[in-house]
Amino acid sequence: MVLNNIEELLERYENGETTLHEEQQLKDYFSQETVAPHLEVYKPMFAYFLQNQQEAYAKDLPLKPNRTFNYRWISAAAVVLIMLGIYLNQKPSKCEENLVGTFCEPQEAFNEVSKSLAMISNHFNKGVSTVNYLEEVNKGTGTLNYLNEIENSTRIIFKTNQ
């Protein structure tokens, strides 16, 4: 290859004006064993470029086939879970007999309630019956009315004295 041509190419190369084809020519030229001594500097540069084109990616690619998870199913499952939870919560929880005043059987609870209500009315009646003694007082005051009779009779007596 004509040296002039190479020098001209190099100048355009440094100005970023060469085509890819021309750059390939330069690479070819500088990969020769011998180059013009004053162009020796360029040799490592083009050698480096060529050498670096060879480097390859050696690692494996862990491509997992179609692991596109459908997130709609997660929401569906969540809804089912929530519904199930609510449903299970609504069922009466296990009855604890030992809690004070708690009964598991409705009949038993009813009996107990009516028993205590009867007791309340019993005591109430007792209270009311003691209040009945007040009638004796009324009776007493009723007998006091006889005093009026006495007054009547004394008035009659005094009348006769006048």
Add this chain to the structure above:
Amino acid sequence: MTQKEFLNIVMPFKDKVFRLAKRLLVSTEEAEDATQEVLLKLWKNKTKIKAYKNVEAFSMTMTKNFCFDKLKSKQAQNLKIVHSNYEEKNTPLQKQVELNDSVDWVEKIIEELPEQQKLIIQLRDIEEYDFDEIAEMLNMKNTAVRVALSRARKTIRERLTNTHNYGIK
């Protein structure tokens, strides 16, 4: 889309994604992780893959953004000392000896370029994309790509000339 179809699409450019990631992140392990991340993201969105005009360019853009994010989060964390690039930055003796090889100098010089120039050198001189593709990937104007590329190439040549002349190390 089956795994096989997906791999057929991805295989041709997975190495390019890896090399681009490595250019930006430096460490091979991190570049591998980034590549895996990018490809898995593509796989996850495989239903949309047909809608992309240019899957390859799209992936390169994704890689670029991903790596920038990584670099940014690292800077924010300020964990320089436990940086996983630590060993590589610290250039062990072995590496220093190797650096005598001027090809490795090129790598070092490119590493010191600004991020955008790194990207463009990678995409143009190594992956050999044309300017329109690069402009699309980097969301830049065609002319801006050329200017940055020209700057990067000149910088590399100048630094190489310096090391050549002064015979560093």
